[in-house]
Amino acid sequence: MVKLETAFESISNKLQKVLEGQGFKKQKIAASTSEEMAALFTGEGVAYSVVYFTDKKHMVLRSCAMTDEGPDNKWRVLATWMFDPETDTMKEADSIANDFVEMVTAAKVVKRVAQTKRKKSEDEGNADPKFFAKRLVGLFPELREEIKEEENSYYPFRGVTFTEEKILPKINRLLETGSKPEITKLVSILGAQYGNGNKDTRSIITIVILNALDDKYREILEETMSDNLKKSWEGARHYKGKKVKPEKIKKKKKGSDEGYTLND
Incomplete structure (x- = not known):
């Protein structure tokens, strides 16, 4: 048991630093009100907010674009x-703080914030399948070595x-x-990476992952x-049961920046 104010202050202070x-x-x-607690951080092109929703017992990190008047309040979780x-x-609070810090210090996030001078549309996401896989290391630590092995063995990274x-x-x-917090974190990562992902990452999340899961998990996944x-998953359900064409395996080429798509 911990005082909510103490936990929230600890999380927001670590993020602030x-x-x-x-x-x-x-x-x-x-x-703060009885319904929520919030902390707001603003930069040149982006704003971050930490919010605790009392009714749902959710601690949320979200971002939106900045305008001349301040945050545009079109928050993305x-x-x-x-x-x-x-x-x-406080152990759980520290885990939340560490995850939030990881989110705002990821190399591509920092680069994107530095380059942001205006609001980006959702279709401008550029997180590729390898970046998505690395975001899951916090939940599945063994992925760290498996990603390295994949990088050393194949080019390009075989997302599917x-x-x-x-x-x-x-x-x-x-x-x-x-546990439910672990499942909630998984859903949060899937949602964030779908929002920030390129078309390959989005297809992997909806068609390769969500469509492959048993329908009995649908309710708990959609809860958060x-x-x-949700809308994209529903639209992708007509692909359920269909095999996604795997990538062509290519000999490892160091120094190449060649890209790929799901249909290569």
Whole structure:
């Protein structure tokens, strides 16, 4: 058990320390209410917000674009964690803080923030399948070595094949035996990476992963899933049961930046 105010302050302070190093500034906002607590950090082109929703017991990291008047308030959820101050401790709060810090310090996120001068549309995502796989290391630490092995053995990174062979079995195991906070974190990663991903990443999330899961998990997955991903998953369901064409295996080429698509 921990005081909510103490846990929230610890999480927001750790995030503030990292964001200040990126040029962000913590802003004063309206006092917290019985329904939510919030902290706001603004930069040149992007704003981040940490919000705790009392009714859902969700600790959320989200971002939106900045305008001349301030945040445009079209928030995109980057991560969501279940947090119940009645049963959780500072250990869980520290885990949430570490995940939020990881989100805002990921190399591509930092680069994207530095380059952002205007609001980007959802179709401008550039997170590729390898970046998506690396975001899952926090849930599945063994992926770290498996990603390295894939990088050393194949070029380009076989997003579809790697997901089917390495990621999907772990997700199925998590859904069978994992805790609700772990499942919530998985859904948060899927939603964030779908929103930030390129077309290959989006197809992998909806067709290769979500369509391959047993329907009995649909309700628990959709409980914290973003509306954007829900809609896309529904649209992708007519592909359920169909085999996604795997990538052509190519000899490893160092120094090449050749890309690929799901239909290569």
